[in-house]
Amino acid sequence: MKAVAVVLVLVNYFTSCHGLTCKAAPQQLSAAQVDAGHGIVVMTDILYNSFFLTGSSWSKLGSVPLKHVSVGPAGIWGVNKDDKVHKFSGGDFFPVLGKYYVQLDAGGQGHVVGVTDTDKIYCLNADRAFSIQKEGILTWDQLQGRLRYFSCGPNGCWGVNSIQHIYFTVKVLPNTCEISGFIRINGLGVKIEVGTDGRVFILNQSGQLYERAGISDKVPQGTEWKEIAFQEPLKHASYDLGHLWLVTKCGVILECTD
Numbered sequence: 001m002k003a004v005a006v007v008l009v010l011v012n013y014f015t016s017c018h019g020l021t022c023k024a025a026p027q028q029l030s031a032a033q034v035d036a037g038h039g040i041v042v043m044t045d046i047l048y049n050s051f052f053l054t055g056s057s058w059s060k061l062g063s064v065p066l067k068h069v070s071v072g073p074a075g076i077w078g079v080n081k082d083d084k085v086h087k088f089s090g091g092d093f094f095p096v097l098g099k100y101y102v103q104l105d106a107g108g109q110g111h112v113v114g115v116t117d118t119d120k121i122y123c124l125n126a127d128r129a130f131s132i133q134k135e136g137i138l139t140w141d142q143l144q145g146r147l148r149y150f151s152c153g154p155n156g157c158w159g160v161n162s163i164q165h166i167y168f169t170v171k172v173l174p175n176t177c178e179i180s181g182f183i184r185i186n187g188l189g190v191k192i193e194v195g196t197d198g199r200v201f202i203l204n205q206s207g208q209l210y211e212r213a214g215i216s217d218k219v220p221q222g223t224e225w226k227e228i229a230f231q232e233p234l235k236h237a238s239y240d241l242g243h244l245w246l247v248t249k250c251g252v253i254l255e256c257t258d
Helices: 002-014 126-131
Strands: 021-024 031-037 040-045 050-054 057-060 068-072 075-079 084-089 092-100 103-105 112-115 120-124 141-146 149-153 156-160 165-169 183-188 191-194 200-203 209-213 224-228 234-240 243-248 253-257
Touching: 031 243, 040 068, 040 075, 040 243, 068 103, 075 103, 103 149, 112 149, 156 191, 156 200, 191 234, 200 234
Parallel strands: 031 068, 031 234, 149 191
Antiparallel strands: 021 253, 031 040, 040 050, 050 057, 068 075, 075 084, 084 092, 103 112, 112 120, 120 141, 149 156, 156 165, 165 183, 191 200, 200 209, 209 224, 234 243, 243 253
């Protein structure tokens, strides 16, 4: 009952804010992280269970305990609490050898990117990501720079480093992982997510959410950050097909639309 009451209060706070109409999404107790891509929404909870959204409820996604999952053109990928990489295929996750990551992202154009516990950045090109077989060994290409969190979309890739600086690169080629180089963007953040349509959202250390404004073909890095203010601090955000998915610090899942 307490959890239901919290959800109802949050709905009252979040309905129609900054052009968004927000509501309580289907709930899963102790939600930790959410990711959306290609019309699929996945999540993990604090007990390392993973789920996918089917209609108005969450269904178990495989049997492997995972701390982070990502979905996109490259499929569904995850890492467990020991940072081992897994890919979803045939109804469950299977381990793939090669590197260990604290966070990875499948939202690029068929390629997958990941960061290690020492902030090294790697990319798995689209051909390798597609062709990997069970128990296969992955060959990842290391990219220049150091990042703590990394996410890719159709207009480039965004990341934040260990001191919360924000970086953007307009190009990580999906077939070769060739990179155009990073430029620093104003602002600070701890988690950043790029939608499949190129919209960019960032969370700062206080749980405040911002969207990058002014993104275009001529200015792919955008021009400024615009805050989307909420009463409750957030711990995760993801965007796909007009839906912004949020997890609050207290584990409530929200769904917002324009």
